[in-house]
Amino acid sequence: HRMNTEAGGYFNLGDIYEKIQYPKSNQRKIVYLNSDYIDQPEAKSFLAHEFMHLITVNQKNTLRGVNEEVWLNEARAEYVPTLLGHDDVYKGSNLERRVNNFLSNPSHSLTEWLNRKEDYGVVNLFTQYLVDHYGVEILVDSLNSDKVGIESINYALAKNNFKEDFSQIFSDWVVAVLVNDCDLGEKYCYLNENLNELRITPVFYYFPQTETVLSTQHSTNYWEANWYRFFGGEKYFILEFNGDSVVEFEVPYLLCNFENSCSVGSLPLDQSQRGEIVISDFKAKYSSLTIMPFIKSKTIGFNGRENSFSFLLEASTQKELEKEDDEELMEELLAEIEELKSQIAFYQQRINEILAQRGELTFCQGLENNLYFGIRNNAEVRCLQEFLKAQGPEIYPQGLVTGNFLSLTQEAVIRFQEKYAQEILSPWELGQGTGYVGSTTRAKINQILGK
Numbered sequence: 001h002r003m004n005t006e007a008g009g010y011f012n013l014g015d016i017y018e019k020i021q022y023p024k025s026n027q028r029k030i031v032y033l034n035s036d037y038i039d040q041p042e043a044k045s046f047l048a049h050e051f052m053h054l055i056t057v058n059q060k061n062t063l064r065g066v067n068e069e070v071w072l073n074e075a076r077a078e079y080v081p082t083l084l085g086h087d088d089v090y091k092g093s094n095l096e097r098r099v100n101n102f103l104s105n106p107s108h109s110l111t112e113w114l115n116r117k118e119d120y121g122v123v124n125l126f127t128q129y130l131v132d133h134y135g136v137e138i139l140v141d142s143l144n145s146d147k148v149g150i151e152s153i154n155y156a157l158a159k160n161n162f163k164e165d166f167s168q169i170f171s172d173w174v175v176a177v178l179v180n181d182c183d184l185g186e187k188y189c190y191l192n193e194n195l196n197e198l199r200i201t202p203v204f205y206y207f208p209q210t211e212t213v214l215s216t217q218h219s220t221n222y223w224e225a226n227w228y229r230f231f232g233g234e235k236y237f238i239l240e241f242n243g244d245s246v247v248e249f250e251v252p253y254l255l256c257n258f259e260n261s262c263s264v265g266s267l268p269l270d271q272s273q274r275g276e277i278v279i280s281d282f283k284a285k286y287s288s289l290t291i292m293p294f295i296k297s298k299t300i301g302f303n304g305r306e307n308s309f310s311f312l313l314e315a316s317t318q319k320e321l322e323k324e325d326d327e328e329l330m331e332e333l334l335a336e337i338e339e340l341k342s343q344i345a346f347y348q349q350r351i352n353e354i355l356a357q358r359g360e361l362t363f364c365q366g367l368e369n370n371l372y373f374g375i376r377n378n379a380e381v382r383c384l385q386e387f388l389k390a391q392g393p394e395i396y397p398q399g400l401v402t403g404n405f406l407s408l409t410q411e412a413v414i415r416f417q418e419k420y421a422q423e424i425l426s427p428w429e430l431g432q433g434t435g436y437v438g439s440t441t442r443a444k445i446n447q448i449l450g451k
Contacts, residue, residue: 008046207233233317
């Protein structure tokens with residue numbers, strides 16, 4: 001029937017119910033097509049799209065009693081015209097239209113569905129990439145499961161023995177739509193020949209040949225890609241990322257030299273969603289750095305508008321790093337290490353107290369003497385064994401407390417020494433544990449015991 005010119009068709013979920021449940025129901029498994037396009041090539045793609053919605057409702061709602069999230073429902077429907085060959089001729093195809101929709105606003109959330117053209121563009125282009133590299137079985141298996149959204153994709157990936165999860169694939173896709181170059185890596189390009197030329201244009205920040213500082217704040221949504229490219233500047237380039245700590249960010253980056261040889265990395269972030277990258281010889285060696293932050297913490301419950309979250313980028317270029325700043329940073333880090341050590345000692349002491357109350361650590365409060373293989377019926381050996389047992393099965397799987405220092409105890413000591421090799425073995429320039437409880441081993445045990 002006739003409908004808005006922008007619409008190719010639609011599917012009405014209410015039609016699957018009886019009129020007593022939904023008075024406007026046509027009580028049919030039915031799809032609707034725009035009669036204005038009935039004699040146009042697009043009609044086949046519109047029919048395929050809407051028919052996929054009908055299949056989804058049957059598989060999810062009727063058979064499994066769950067509602068598929070809108071973005072993935074649309075993603076499968078958007079891919080079906082390609083699956084059936086309707087996009088083989090690119091000119092005038094649904095795929096060409098979706099590429100244009102995507103390029104008009106590539107920084108648009110994959111999972112927030114507002115029924116806009118860019119919604120269709122991003123789900124189509126992501127799904128093209130997903131199927132290119134992981135096969136249409138991912139869409140099939142996610143459809144034929146009682147899970148929905150991202151969880152169903154992760155289920156299908158595991159079922160098909162892929163090591164990647166949705167987050168890793170999204171990160172790779174963010175790089176792929178920037179470079180679309182298989183030479184950079186097999187996952188950083190499209191395999192569909194109609195998409196060989198697809199590339200987004202990042203936001204550019206140029207630094208003049210002087211020491212410069214840039215600070216810029218942005219907002220973003222869950223699973224929304226962002227691209228920021230920095231170039232120019234001085235010898236050292238420093239980028240600080242500061243994201244909203246109530247969500248979890250991922251920040252892949254692309255670093256390219258003047259021979260157009262690039263490498264992909266990921267900016268490490270702490271629990272506060274802060275991270276820093278320092279690049280030396282930036283001016284001489286590298287043509288650009290592109291960062292691509294996105295939020296990955298939410299994986300379920302996408303069915304409409306979502307909240308946005310902010311992140312701050314602070315970038316600077318310098319001729320030389322300020323030594324005072326380096327020394328100050330080192331002092332702060334060393335102070336934090338000492339604070340962490342004291343906290344570890346405190347909590348280990350509390351653990352020992354609890355174990356003692358439960359009868360699992362009876363009297364071991366510290367070691368005064370060196371201990372070694374062959375000692376029998378010794379109170380300090382019993383103390384050592386209780387301590388090793390409290391460290392868990394990865395250190396002392398047998399957990400025997402006998403007072404006899406024999407092979408099982410010696411092996412446990414070796415595991416403990418190698419776990420804390422930097423403090424126990426390195427002072428003696430040893431590469432592996434000895435099983436001898438000497439001064440550095442006793443010192444680490446006593447530290448953990450809070451003595």
